[in-house]
Amino acid sequence: MIDIKLLRENPEFVKQNCLRRGSDADVDKLIAVEKEQRELNFRAEALRADRNRLSKECKDNPDARVKVKEIKEELASIETKLVEIEKELHERMSWLPNILAPETPDGKDDTENKELRKEGTVPQFSFKPRDHQELAELLDIIDTQRGAKVAQSGFYYWKGKGAQLCNAMFFWVQQQLVKKGFTSFFSPCLAKEQTLFGTGYLPFFAEQTYKLENEDLALIGTSEQTLVGYHADETLDAAKLPLCYTSFTPCFRTEAGSYGKAGRGIFRVHQFHKVEQIVFCLPDESVKYHDFCLENEEFILKQLGIPYRLVDVCVGDMGAPGYRKYDLEAYFAGFGGYREVTSNTNLTDFQSRRLNIRYKDKDGNKGFVHTISATAVTDRVAIAIIENNQQEDGSIIIPEVLRPFTGFDRIEAPSGK
């Protein structure tokens, strides 16, 4: 949600922003609705003031009651209209995308994202590297067949040393974030509609959400939803900011409409697993902490020995709640190119306005906090490890930093293959 005052005071700016984002929100109509709402509200308040004043006289002056009854009728009809117009206003405001950073590159989709730099050395092979699907079958570390049997296509099992690799990676990453000042969480994997709305996943990504029947609950698409929602309707002490939170959860996405994008293996699935970074900070510090989260992502990939490139995500590839977004795309040897593994979004006050998360400092200054939502690591990173660290026989070398947690330094290939 953007500040409605910005809309009122600078409608052209908001319109240009919508235009840049390719949003079909009708800003002119929204302004007209807001004006009507204000007028109706003004009249309703004036009538309530009359009613309140007169009803105090009623005790001694029964004649006043007749007048108050008249006011009540008029008020009721205005309130009916007001409720309708407020509903429309809220609906329209809900669909308005966030303001964009001026630096955000223009572009219609991910092909127009701007590469900022490349890091790491792309591995060279004296043989044709296999993709993770092939390696997974060879090593029996991912089972998509049985995932589909038990659940549906798009679900899978990490198995044996593959599962151990994931456990080690997810644990190690959480440890690193705690060292950098994050508070560790175990958090709910379901959330109510209000929480999904507040984080901007509704209404924008409604068809991506698994909803439970007969319950006001949905499976989370990311722990961002529950970690940001954690502070809904709270005023945070500015002196205690930033708050840096991390949680490790499964993430559920229907991927409706993305058939054909899936490709081989488990790159795009209905359930994946993610360690998340969430920051609540003062408005003038969100750029700084956006960069902080990016540093953490880069630190993790570097420690794991994965080459990657940093991408400045363009307008068309960014969700409506985003102000600016960086993706890291890891190199996948089997795939033979870079693919998205983490994304890091500065949401400014878009979520905090919807969720009513404020700050207050000791001088009494108040406002809405800014939120940063960034991936730390997901299953995709484990896939990159598998593809990049493969040997000619199909075995996988475990990155140094994970070995204390895996307890082995290599996933051995079965003999005789």
Place this chain on the structure above:
RNA sequence: GGAGAGGUGGCCGAGCGGUUUAAGGCAACGGUCUUGAAAACCGUCAUACUGAAAGGUAUCGCGAGUUCGAAUCUCGCCCUCUCCGCCA
């Protein structure tokens, strides 16, 4: 799942139809006193929207209703706590 109790400002807690513009206390902040601190005393102290300001409106878990008027009465819902049952 069964039974009971309860949801009031940062916290505790009064109020049960109209001097509630929510008593009182604690905490916090400012001041007096003091070498300094504590104590004591004086003062300030909810939020949002609206308005140039004075002020106005809304909010006592949420929603609806009764009434000239609701924190207070009625109905529905939500949540929390305690005990019992089941249970990783």
